[in-house]
Amino acid sequence: MPFRRVRMWLRDNGAPLIMSLPGFLQLLIFAYIPMFGIIIAFKEYRFDQGILGSKWIGFYNFRYLFSSAVAVRITRNTVTLNFFFILTGLLASLIVALLMNEVQGKLRSRFYQSAMFLPHFISWVIVGYFVFAMLNLEDGLINHLLQSLGRKPIRWYGEAQYWPGILVITNLWKGMGYGSILYLAVMLGINPEFYEAAKIDGANKFQQILHITLPMLVPIIVIQLLLAMGGMFRANFGMIFNATQNRSSLYPTTDVIDTFVYRALLQMGDMGMAAAAGVYQSVVGFVLVILSNWLVRRIDPERSLF
Amino acid sequence: MTALHHARSGRWYVIMGFAGRFLLNLVLLLLSLACLVPFMVIVSASFSTEEAIGKYGYTLIPREFSTTAYQFILNDYTRVARAYGVSILITLAGAALSMLVMSLWAYALSRKQFTLRQPMSFYIFFTMLFSGGLVPSYILITQYLHINNTLWVLILPGMVSGWNVLVLRTFFQDLPEELLDAAKIDGAGEWRIFFQMAIPLSTPGLATIGLFTMLGYWNDWYTALLYLDKPDLYPVQYLLYVIMNSLRWFQEGTQVMSMSIRPPLVPARMSMAVLAIGPIAFAYLFVQKYFIRGIRLGSIKG
Numbered sequence: 308m309p310f311r312r313v314r315m316w317l318r319d320n321g322a323p324l325i326m327s328l329p330g331f332l333q334l335l336i337f338a339y340i341p342m343f344g345i346i347i348a349f350k351e352y353r354f355d356q357g358i359l360g361s362k363w364i365g366f367y368n369f370r371y372l373f374s375s376a377v378a379v380r381i382t383r384n385t386v387t388l389n390f391f392f393i394l395t396g397l398l399a400s401l402i403v404a405l406l407m408n409e410v411q412g413k414l415r416s417r418f419y420q421s422a423m424f425l426p427h428f429i430s431w432v433i434v435g436y437f438v439f440a441m442l443n444l445e446d447g448l449i450n451h452l453l454q455s456l457g458r459k460p461i462r463w464y465g466e467a468q469y470w471p472g473i474l475v476i477t478n479l480w481k482g483m484g485y486g487s488i489l490y491l492a493v494m495l496g497i498n499p500e501f502y503e504a505a506k507i508d509g510a511n512k513f514q515q516i517l518h519i520t521l522p523m524l525v526p527i528i529v530i531q532l533l534l535a536m537g538g539m540f541r542a543n544f545g546m547i548f549n550a551t552q553n554r555s556s557l558y559p560t561t562d563v564i565d566t567f568v569y570r571a572l573l574q575m576g577d578m579g580m581a582a583a584a585g586v587y588q589s590v591v592g593f594v595l596v597i598l599s600n601w602l603v604r605r606i607d608p609e610r611s612l613f
Numbered sequence: 614m615t616a617l618h619h620a621r622s623g624r625w626y627v628i629m630g631f632a633g634r635f636l637l638n639l640v641l642l643l644l645s646l647a648c649l650v651p652f653m654v655i656v657s658a659s660f661s662t663e664e665a666i667g668k669y670g671y672t673l674i675p676r677e678f679s680t681t682a683y684q685f686i687l688n689d690y691t692r693v694a695r696a697y698g699v700s701i702l703i704t705l706a707g708a709a710l711s712m713l714v715m716s717l718w719a720y721a722l723s724r725k726q727f728t729l730r731q732p733m734s735f736y737i738f739f740t741m742l743f744s745g746g747l748v749p750s751y752i753l754i755t756q757y758l759h760i761n762n763t764l765w766v767l768i769l770p771g772m773v774s775g776w777n778v779l780v781l782r783t784f785f786q787d788l789p790e791e792l793l794d795a796a797k798i799d800g801a802g803e804w805r806i807f808f809q810m811a812i813p814l815s816t817p818g819l820a821t822i823g824l825f826t827m828l829g830y831w832n833d834w835y836t837a838l839l840y841l842d843k844p845d846l847y848p849v850q851y852l853l854y855v856i857m858n859s860l861r862w863f864q865e866g867t868q869v870m871s872m873s874i875r876p877p878l879v880p881a882r883m884s885m886a887v888l889a890i891g892p893i894a895f896a897y898l899f900v901q902k903y904f905i906r907g908i909r910l911g912s913i914k915g
Binding site for chain 1: 633634637638640641642644645646647648649651652654655658666667669670671714715717718720721722724726727728729730733736737740742743744745746747748749750751752753756758769770772773775778802803804807828831832833834835839850851853854857858879882883886889890893894897901
């Protein structure tokens with residue numbers, strides 16, 4: 308009798324099902340429906356006609372996007388900025404972790420940690436204030452420093468060529484301490500007997516780091532790099548938007564896919580262009596994640612996402 | 614000979630060790646200061662006069678100490694107080710709601726008898742791989758749900774983080790199964806087990822995720838940028854963004870003050886920033902260790 312089977316099923320699954328419902332609906336509405344909304348990129352969207360009512364126009368929006376110079380610019384900026392963020396972030400986090408690992412004295416290490424983690428907890432808007440205090444033309448800290456050295460002040464917010472560097476520093480400032488925790492945790496897990504044995508063999512600190520610590524870190528470094536590669540096509544909107552104050556003079560080096568989509572949607576009102584760029588990002592991003600995860604799984608199945 | 618050699622190299626090691634430790638601490642101290650300097654500059658600027666900043670630029674210590682900026686900001690305190698109210702409300706209500714929804718779901722997924730737990734985990738996981746992007750979400754929220762310009766938009770769209778649900782699931786999976794099963798045999802339903810056993814037993818983990826969720830709501834300015842036009846609903850972080858980008862806010866403010874006083878534009882901006890950083894820095898002092906543990910959990914366990 309099917310009715311009884313339904314009741315049996317509900318006895319086991321009823322409560323978990325109801326518990327799952329709010330979260331399930333939230334993702335359905337705010338994650339899955341927008342996924343189907345990518346059809347907007349293939350339509351000439353009009354507010355009065357809605358998503359389903361608007362006219363299909365095939366790949367017109369994409370042809371339009373990729374025939375403009377902007378597609379190359381935002382792709383290049385997104386990928387190169389991310390590349391530098393990943394590389395410098397990895398190096399800095401590693402160095403901080405190696406140094407922190409050698410600190411003796413609880414109080415000191417607490418102080419360093421507290422100071423270096425603090426930037427992780429503030430919003431990018433506030434980071435924008437910090438960058439402004441450092442770089443603004445008339446009374447920024449850096450320009451005053453330049454002037455006291457007898458150099459001319461620089462119009463930082465007008466010169467695009469400086470910004471990859473400025474953003475790299477900003478990114479390091481905010482993420483260095485946070486990024487070091489993972490490596491520090493792995494280092495603390497290394498068996499101290501390795502170091503004891505190396506000391507008996509006469510290895511100094513430097514050699515110990517070179518021949519014990521770093522080799523032990525290689526797997527996690529590779530994994531982190533691959534996972535970061537999966538996110539190469541996603542830019543940090545908050546950082547770039549706030550640090551550059553969305554200034555058009557800086558677009559040549561700082562305009563990324565996310566800032567462009569935002570601008571096309573809300574400032575230029577070019578729905579087709581915004582949607583096409585968004586789909587471009589989602590699809591390439593998806594491929595990259597799958598690819599990087601496939602590589603991670605080949606190296607260490609435990610660390611792969613799926 | 615060898616004894617002498619050893620003695621020498623021993624001393625050499627002591628000196629090297631001392632120099633090495635000194636260098637190590639120096640580098641870390643400089644890095645720490647580099648992280649703190651921007652905070653000091655902002656605080657200093659907020660306690661300066663507009664003229665001093667014009668003359669000396671930003672400094673680590675205010676050249677001409679003044680609290681005018683705070684008086685100016687708080688003179689028209691309703692806007693600041695409102696923004697604070699909104700931020701506190703969405704932080705508390707949002708995080709509470711978010712934690713309830715996420716941990717309920719995570720608990721359900723940790724139950725072995727739940728036949729849908731595999732497909733549902735994949736349903737969650739897929740949202741971490743692929744997203745529809747900004748445009749469809751924007752149209753959905755403004756054209757179909759019409760929750761823009763309401764407090765709901767600050768809470769609902771970011772309420773469920775797939776990653777957090779999966780981390781919470783591992784907390785519940787780690788609970789001793791015999792204990793939960795024993796409760797079940799004693800006649801407790803799933804809801805009771807969840808609220809009276811699973812939640813209290815996983816408090817440390819829940820607290821960590823909860824703190825990060827609160828931080829996320831408190832620091833959110835992006836949602837307001839996209840979906841709010843009503844200044845009444847601005848949270849602190851977005852108000853801060855608006856202030857950075859327009860001087861109009863202050864010019865409106867000056868009409869309230871006597872016209873003879875020149876508004877301290879830069880210090881006023883910076884004092885707003887200090888007011889926005891304040892609660893985070895304060896909370897950070899107390900809950901730092903949970904945060905650090907949380908980062909470890911997130912990065913290793915997940």
